[in-house]
Amino acid sequence: MRPTGRPDPERSAESADIEVVRAAAREFLELFHGESPRAERLGPRIAAVMREIELTGTYWHTAEELAFGARVAWRNNARCIGRLYWRSLQVRDLRTVSGAGDVAGSCFDHLQVAHNGGKIRPMISVFAPETPARPAPRIWNEQLVRYAGYEQPDGRVLGDPRYRTFTSELVQRGWQPPDVPGAFDVLPLVVETVEEGPQMFQLPRQAVHEVPLEHPELAWFAELGLRWHAVPVISNNRLVIGGVSYPAAPFNGWYMGTEIGARNLGDSDRYALVPEIAEQMGLDTSDEATLWRDRALVELNRAVLHSFTANGVSITDHHTESRRFLIHLEREERAGRRCPADWTWIVPPLSGSQTPVFHRYYTAETQLPNYLTDPDATHRSLQGGPPAFP
Numbered sequence: 001m002r003p004t005g006r007p008d009p010e011r012s013a014e015s016a017d018i019e020v021v022r023a024a025a026r027e028f029l030e031l032f033h034g035e036s037p038r039a040e041r042l043g044p045r046i047a048a049v050m051r052e053i054e055l056t057g058t059y060w061h062t063a064e065e066l067a068f069g070a071r072v073a074w075r076n077n078a079r080c081i082g083r084l085y086w087r088s089l090q091v092r093d094l095r096t097v098s099g100a101g102d103v104a105g106s107c108f109d110h111l112q113v114a115h116n117g118g119k120i121r122p123m124i125s126v127f128a129p130e131t132p133a134r135p136a137p138r139i140w141n142e143q144l145v146r147y148a149g150y151e152q153p154d155g156r157v158l159g160d161p162r163y164r165t166f167t168s169e170l171v172q173r174g175w176q177p178p179d180v181p182g183a184f185d186v187l188p189l190v191v192e193t194v195e196e197g198p199q200m201f202q203l204p205r206q207a208v209h210e211v212p213l214e215h216p217e218l219a220w221f222a223e224l225g226l227r228w229h230a231v232p233v234i235s236n237n238r239l240v241i242g243g244v245s246y247p248a249a250p251f252n253g254w255y256m257g258t259e260i261g262a263r264n265l266g267d268s269d270r271y272a273l274v275p276e277i278a279e280q281m282g283l284d285t286s287d288e289a290t291l292w293r294d295r296a297l298v299e300l301n302r303a304v305l306h307s308f309t310a311n312g313v314s315i316t317d318h319h320t321e322s323r324r325f326l327i328h329l330e331r332e333e334r335a336g337r338r339c340p341a342d343w344t345w346i347v348p349p350l351s352g353s354q355t356p357v358f359h360r361y362y363t364a365e366t367q368l369p370n371y372l373t374d375p376d377a378t379h380r381s382l383q384g385g386p387p388a389f390p
Helices: 009-035 042-056 063-076 083-088 100-118 161-172 219-224 257-264 274-281 292-310 318-334 375-383
Strands: 090-093 123-126 149-151 157-159 189-193 197-201 210-212 227-229 238-241 244-246 370-372
Touching: 009 042, 009 063, 063 083, 063 090, 063 123, 063 238, 063 370, 083 318, 090 100, 100 123, 100 189, 100 197, 149 161, 157 161, 161 375, 210 292, 219 274, 257 292, 274 292
Parallel strands: 090 123
Antiparallel strands: 149 157, 189 197, 210 227, 238 244, 238 370
């Protein structure tokens, strides 16, 4: 027994944590009621939430609060250029889903529903929250659909080099790649729960929609055998709403072409296709002053935009999306809200100075609700471990 008169460090820390949750809950509820005229009265709701926090250390959002919080989290995310459509986010309330198999199955459903025959729906699936009584499930993958990277004996990588370690770890955990590995083999989904540990699930073929890439003028481009998946579902971010954390909350918009053409396929530490395309184009690669990299990169991005459009899959170009972001910025200013933005993420990686978002200053403050990137989640998505619950 502790001597009387001395503070209990554990109890003090617990009280401090509860006070943080209380303050965050109150701030969120005031925001929700301020922007939701049809919401129930604020006073009784705050009182009920405070009682629930006192008893359990957390509280349960209403369906309306959850949907509002998820949409505002998108509105607040400083890294996203496509926030003009934040109100259109469809929210799948899956908070009662916590088993690894059920989480995986719901993620596969998400991919199909969000694809919507090519007319991509912005969507989030919110799984069980983190609570003092029970840790929430974790999704290891950076996105629901990502491609394996196989390290070759000569040190080169077949597939996506970003996931070479992740791929190797999954193989050691029992994943069996195709008999003939390829450059676009879909990685299994890894879902971890405190009861089951990390579990791997192969994505069903019908859940993975891909677009074969071709060029509108260069006939040889199709022979490269390139493709990319249609729905970019980010799956390792943590959704935080009013002091409640949802570590498993995969969400998607639709692709901006440069995400695929300039980064995934063009970056030197990813598929690094620019030199190959330049060679196929017959460009002079002996002198950087010929700007062969720039010319090849533009054609790679043209191929991405052309292919998605030809296949009826939603995509946007970086010039159009930059103008749309400024519309969003103006709307937020008219509404009296600050609009955080991270210049390094908002400015496109191709022809940045030719877009209107380039010549501006932004404040990249973190506002809540939001989608947060945790270092341990990032590490798991690239290194394939260690488990969240050893």
